[in-house]
Amino acid sequence: MPPLTTQKSCYVFAPDEADSVSQRPWKRRKTEPPKAPADQNVELPCAPLLAGLEKAESIQIRLEIFEVAWRQKETLLKDGRHLNYDLQTLSDYVQSHSIDRVLLSFEDSEAFEDKVLKDLIHVLSSWGDRIPFVLLFGIATSVELFQGKLSRDAIRQLDGSAFDVQQTDVKDVFKAFQSEQPTLWVGPGLSRIILQRQDDYIQTHSTFISSLKYAYMTHFFANPLSIFLDTTLSLASIQAEHYEAVRNLPSFRRYAQTLIERKEYETLRALLDDNDGLGDLVVQELQSGREALQAILRAINVLFRIQSSLTVKTQTPWSEMYIRAMCGELARSAVFEEIMTSLKKLPSDTMGDLLDDLAGISVPSELVEITSELDQVTGHLEDDNVPLRSAYDVHHETLRTTVVAQKVSLSRNALALSTQDSAYTKIVDRIYTILCDYFETTLINPQDLFLNEILIFDSKSPHREVFTPKPRFAIERALSSPHDYLGCDCCGGSEDGLSATQPATAVLYQLYLESGAVINTADLWLAFWTIVGGDGMEDEEIEQRRALALFSRALAELKYLGMIKNSRKKADHVAKFSWKGL
Numbered sequence: 001m002p003p004l005t006t007q008k009s010c011y012v013f014a015p016d017e018a019d020s021v022s023q024r025p026w027k028r029r030k031t032e033p034p035k036a037p038a039d040q041n042v043e044l045p046c047a048p049l050l051a052g053l054e055k056a057e058s059i060q061i062r063l064e065i066f067e068v069a070w071r072q073k074e075t076l077l078k079d080g081r082h083l084n085y086d087l088q089t090l091s092d093y094v095q096s097h098s099i100d101r102v103l104l105s106f107e108d109s110e111a112f113e114d115k116v117l118k119d120l121i122h123v124l125s126s127w128g129d130r131i132p133f134v135l136l137f138g139i140a141t142s143v144e145l146f147q148g149k150l151s152r153d154a155i156r157q158l159d160g161s162a163f164d165v166q167q168t169d170v171k172d173v174f175k176a177f178q179s180e181q182p183t184l185w186v187g188p189g190l191s192r193i194i195l196q197r198q199d200d201y202i203q204t205h206s207t208f209i210s211s212l213k214y215a216y217m218t219h220f221f222a223n224p225l226s227i228f229l230d231t232t233l234s235l236a237s238i239q240a241e242h243y244e245a246v247r248n249l250p251s252f253r254r255y256a257q258t259l260i261e262r263k264e265y266e267t268l269r270a271l272l273d274d275n276d277g278l279g280d281l282v283v284q285e286l287q288s289g290r291e292a293l294q295a296i297l298r299a300i301n302v303l304f305r306i307q308s309s310l311t312v313k314t315q316t317p318w319s320e321m322y323i324r325a326m327c328g329e330l331a332r333s334a335v336f337e338e339i340m341t342s343l344k345k346l347p348s349d350t351m352g353d354l355l356d357d358l359a360g361i362s363v364p365s366e367l368v369e370i371t372s373e374l375d376q377v378t379g380h381l382e383d384d385n386v387p388l389r390s391a392y393d394v395h396h397e398t399l400r401t402t403v404v405a406q407k408v409s410l411s412r413n414a415l416a417l418s419t420q421d422s423a424y425t426k427i428v429d430r431i432y433t434i435l436c437d438y439f440e441t442t443l444i445n446p447q448d449l450f451l452n453e454i455l456i457f458d459s460k461s462p463h464r465e466v467f468t469p470k471p472r473f474a475i476e477r478a479l480s481s482p483h484d485y486l487g488c489d490c491c492g493g494s495e496d497g498l499s500a501t502q503p504a505t506a507v508l509y510q511l512y513l514e515s516g517a518v519i520n521t522a523d524l525w526l527a528f529w530t531i532v533g534g535d536g537m538e539d540e541e542i543e544q545r546r547a548l549a550l551f552s553r554a555l556a557e558l559k560y561l562g563m564i565k566n567s568r569k570k571a572d573h574v575a576k577f578s579w580k581g582l
Helices: 056-074 087-097 114-126 143-149 152-156 170-179 188-201 205-222 224-229 240-247 250-261 265-273 275-308 318-327 334-343 348-358 366-378 419-442 461-467 471-480 504-513 521-532 540-560
Strands: 010-012 029-031 102-106 133-137 397-404 407-414 518-520 564-566 573-576
Touching: 114 133, 114 152, 170 188, 170 205, 170 275, 170 318, 188 205, 188 318, 188 461, 205 224, 205 461, 224 240, 224 275, 240 275, 250 265, 265 275, 275 318, 275 334, 275 348, 275 419, 318 334, 334 419, 348 366, 348 419, 366 419, 471 504, 504 521, 504 540, 518 521, 521 540, 521 573, 540 564
Parallel strands: 102 133
Antiparallel strands: 397 407, 518 573, 564 573
């Protein structure tokens, strides 16, 4: 509080000295503050405690102590913690944990306004002696354009260097997400929608991960049978309704049909009547289903690794292989045929590297024996730089041109193979046969698995409604049929017409749909009052005022939604700005 002697004039109000008119609070009388003698101290609120003996220096010291104490209290909550935006909290954490640097990443720095970026750099620079900040700016244009956005003061406070960063593809994120032995597998339809939306809108990795997380949340919160995915859960805690839901699954019906075809009627009757027996079967089949799905993932990895060793024109992404495998179409696709055909043309050195890489994956044990045989064949090569080639390689084929009756015909002739090439060709044939049998056995259709509805989530509608919403359609439907959202009895009977119990905005919107391109506000009000009001009402004037307030609010809401606007031709008219369904 500054001393009173520094004030030139003040406005005071003395109720006991003022007359009846001047006692009003807004009346003020301008007076001059009393001047204290030079040899006396200024009276302050606390001065009577010392009987006016406190010096001005002491008062100034108390004021300084107050400012320091209050500045500390301003940034503290009532329970003694710092506010969320107070950097002192971060400074204390850095000092207590001996942190070398604090990294702040701005993935899209061009999206920030210039002033916000300047102020942020200035604030962080002021804390640089206590918090070792490191700023990482993602620049999509150029360093020169980014530097032009900053002021000279902000540039002087930065000490930076530019470097290139290659972002991870979302398809690699999807591969890592599905390869880590998941509890739940994302189905082919939903996977295709998520990846397609990512390609169309080029969203961030966090948005892509949120899409996958929402799929998990939808399955575990909306599907009560997901309780069976808990391996530590006791069957005694499973309700009878869960078993009834299992019996209504399409996969259970197919399983029951299979038992009927096998004439195992007693087994089927036990599954329909005995919940304990059904629970044991569910646990057993879910474990078998997990193993089958994990084997499919390993087969996809094997096929993708084989493709990486080939020189094919178009490399199929791992995510596309996953989608086709979850549809049960990978083993019959053209991609699979092309990869397996190109496998037979690999030279011996590339084939040896491929077998070494596949040894780390769970593949048939016969490939390990073939690796040793291949080493024996290639160990007797005269020139290590010239690998062995199979009979399917183009190097062992020649083209012969024949001219008969002025017609040219081309034919392919196979060259004679050496002993080592013949031995290598037999090895290639064995590898091809083993891998084909492996893929045929492993790449089954996951939709044919028993209880696949619990292990695989492939519902597309929840994801589409959340991540690709239709706000205009939702608003129009809510205003046209408010009873669908309110769920009240008063609006349920007015499904085909207007009713006074409906919200005012919904009533006005349905009248708006029946109007032309230009609407008379007075006519619209009369139609609105006809619905919400009526004749023979008590206190009709009060009710009309209330209805007019609702009408004004509903009209303002329609204008806020962009459905109407003021007409330039007529002041008392509004123009329709949008039409339903367009």
